[in-house]
Amino acid sequence: MNTGFNYSFPALRGRQASKEYYVVMCPLRLIPKLFLFDEQEIPAQYRAQRILNKSRIPELTNYIIDNKNDYVFSSITASIDGKSEFIPYGEDQNQDIGHLKISMDSRFLINDGQHRRAAIEEALKIAPELADESISVVFYRDIDLVQAQQMFSDLNRHAVNTTSSIGILYDQRDQIALLTKEVVEDVPLFKRYTDNERVSLSKNSPKILALNQLFNSTLKILGKTKGDLCQSEEEAYVKEYWRVVSESIPEWQLVMEKKLSPRDLRANYINGHGVFIEALGVLGNYLKINEIENWHTYIHKLQGIDWSRSNTDDWLGRSFSNTGRIQKTNQTVRLTANKIKVLIGLPLSPSDITLEESFSTEV
Numbered sequence: 563m564n565t566g567f568n569y570s571f572p573a574l575r576g577r578q579a580s581k582e583y584y585v586v587m588c589p590l591r592l593i594p595k596l597f598l599f600d601e602q603e604i605p606a607q608y609r610a611q612r613i614l615n616k617s618r619i620p621e622l623t624n625y626i627i628d629n630k631n632d633y634v635f636s637s638i639t640a641s642i643d644g645k646s647e648f649i650p651y652g653e654d655q656n657q658d659i660g661h662l663k664i665s666m667d668s669r670f671l672i673n674d675g676q677h678r679r680a681a682i683e684e685a686l687k688i689a690p691e692l693a694d695e696s697i698s699v700v701f702y703r704d705i706d707l708v709q710a711q712q713m714f715s716d717l718n719r720h721a722v723n724t725t726s727s728i729g730i731l732y733d734q735r736d737q738i739a740l741l742t743k744e745v746v747e748d749v750p751l752f753k754r755y756t757d758n759e760r761v762s763l764s765k766n767s768p769k770i771l772a773l774n775q776l777f778n779s780t781l782k783i784l785g786k787t788k789g790d791l792c793q794s795e796e797e798a799y800v801k802e803y804w805r806v807v808s809e810s811i812p813e814w815q816l817v818m819e820k821k822l823s824p825r826d827l828r829a830n831y832i833n834g835h836g837v838f839i840e841a842l843g844v845l846g847n848y849l850k851i852n853e854i855e856n857w858h859t860y861i862h863k864l865q866g867i868d869w870s871r872s873n874t875d876d877w878l879g880r881s882f883s884n885t886g887r888i889q890k891t892n893q894t895v896r897l898t899a900n901k902i903k904v905l906i907g908l909p910l911s912p913s914d915i916t917l918e919e920s921f922s923t924e925v
Contacts, residue, residue: 644668
C-alpha cells in the first residue's frame with residue numbers, strides 16, 4: 563500500500579469467521595475527525611446504521627463530564643471502506659501484534675457506537691482535557707453496504723439489555739437509587755421480598771415487588787427524576803414512610819408470617835402489583851408536599867382497606883380491567899392513588915377531581 567498519506571495505529575489482530583479484525587486504542591480527540599456523520603436523510607435501505615437519536619446525546623455527554631475520573635465506554639465497532647494493511651512487528655512471533663495502516667482516502671463507517679461518538683465530541687467541547695484519553699475501536703475492513711447492514715443487525719439482534727432493576731442495584735452514583743437500596747435493607751419485608759433483578763414478577767415468583775417498582779415509587783414520593791439530588795430530610799421521610807407503609811398493609815404482614823404466599827397475594831389482591839406500589843408513591847408525595855404532620859395516622863388507615871381483587875367497587879377500572887388483568891399506566895396509578903386518598907379521608911386535588919370526572923364518564 564502507498565505509504566504516503568496514511569493513518570497508522572498500533573493494533574492487535576484477531577480473527578472471527580475466517581475474517582481479520584483489528585483492535586486499536588484511539589485518542590478521543592480523533593474520534594470526531596475519523597468518524598464523520600452524513601446528516602442527509604438517506605432511506606433506511608441505503609444506510610448501515612439507525613438515524614442518530616440526538617435526544618440521547620446530552621445524557622451520555624453529562625455522564626462523561628460528571629464522571630471524568632471513572633466513566634466507562636465499551637468499544638466502538640467500525641468498518642473501513644478503503645485501502646488498509648496490517649504490518650506485524652515480528653517475523654516469527656507476535657504476528658498478531660503490529661500496526662494498522664489505513665489510507666487517508668478511506669471512509670470509516672460506525673457499525674456500533676454512533677451515540678458514543680457524538681457524546682465524545684460534545685464532551686471534548688466542554689472538557690478538552692479529555693482529548694488524550696482513549697477508547698478502543700474494533701475495525702473490520704473491506705465491508706460493503708450489505709455486509710455492514712448485516713453486521714449492524716448481528717450486533718444489535720443478539721444484544722441483551724440489562725433490566726432496570728439490575729441497573730438500579732449496581733448504580734453507585736444515583737442518589738435516589740442508593741436511597742432505594744437503603745430502604746430495601748432497612749425494611750424487613752422489602753429485604754426479604756424484593757426482586758433485585760426482574761422488572762415484573764411471574765405469578766409463581768417468591769417475591770412481592772421488584773426493585774425498579776420501589777425506585778419508581780420513591781421518585782414519585784420525592785417528585786423527582788432519575789439523577790436528581792435529595793436532601794437529608796427527604797431521605798429521612800422516604801425511609802420512615804416506607805417503614806410505616808410496610809407495617810400497615812395486612813396482607814404484607816401475612817406474607818411475612820408465612821400465612822399468605824406471594825403467589826396468592828398477587829392472585830387475589832392488588833397490593834401485590836406495581837400499580838399499587840407506585841400509587842403509594844403518589845400518596846407519599848401528596849402527604850409530603852402538603853406537609854401533613856400527622857401523616858402516620860393516615861397511613862395506618864391502610865389497614866382497614868379491602869385490597870382484594872373481588873372488591874370491584876373500588877378497584878375495577880383503576881387497578882385492573884374488566885378482564886381482571888392488572889393494568890399499570892400513569893392514569894391507573896393516579897386513579898388507584900385517588901381511591902386510596904378517599905378511603906383514608908384525604909381530599910383530592912383539583913387535578914385529581916378532573917381525572918375522577920373523566921373516569922366517571924368512561925365507566
